[in-house]
Amino acid sequence: MDETLPAGLMRGTDGEVRCWWQQGLDDYAHYHDREWGRPVTDDTRLFEKICLEGFQSGLSWLTILRKRENFRAAFAWFDIDKVAAYTEADIERCVADAGIVRHRGKIVSTINNARRAQELRAEFGTLAAYFWAHEPGPADRPEVCDHATLSKMATSPASLAISKDLKKRGWTFVGPTTVYAFMQAMGLVNDHLEGCCVRAEIEAIRAGFVRPQGMSQN
DSSP states (O other), X not given: OOTTSOTTEEEOTTSOEEEGGGTTOHHHHHHHHHTTTSOOOOHHHHHHHHHHHHHHTTSOHHHHHHTHHHHHHHTGGGOHHHHHTOOHHHHHHHHTOTTSOOOHHHHHHHHHHHHHHHHHHHHHSSHHHHHHTTXXXXXXXXXXXXXXXXXXXXXXXXXXXXXXXXXXXTOOSOOHXXXXXXXXXXXXXXXXXXXXXXXXXXXXXXXXXOOOOOOOOO
């Protein structure tokens, strides 16, 4: 990290100041700039991300990011209905796939979670409606998003609530830390640090963002 910058910020070779975790690596910086923290409402992307966060548990996100295209190929580009229809043969195919993380439990979990996602979609209309209903309000967010604050936020009240509810619904590999990382990436919170080159842009996007609504209960 650049010693002239506040803790948690790093200046890239392009002169831009970014959150430290992208490590100055081109592919990671691109993910930081163009994906992480931008609000997502697409169910396929939401399902993909929560599954990949489950695979990431115990590993670095960079490892998963660099295998993401292989994961997409292995899991039908995370089409919920297609993954929900996977059979034992598909499990064995994935276990044998050296391009992904060959963890049988996490592979089985992805298939299980696709089936649970179908149920969630049937109830709420979309996964987006379900997840965005849990977006933290301003009162539940820190006043300043700096490195000291963020380093203490591996979970949040919202991630604890989502995790508890998903587990009750039969989802697996969705602990509160996994769920909070999902929330950060999918834009339910903006955890780009103060001073990061994209924080203000994402704040502006969130200000004009139309939150998805669930199906009417009437």
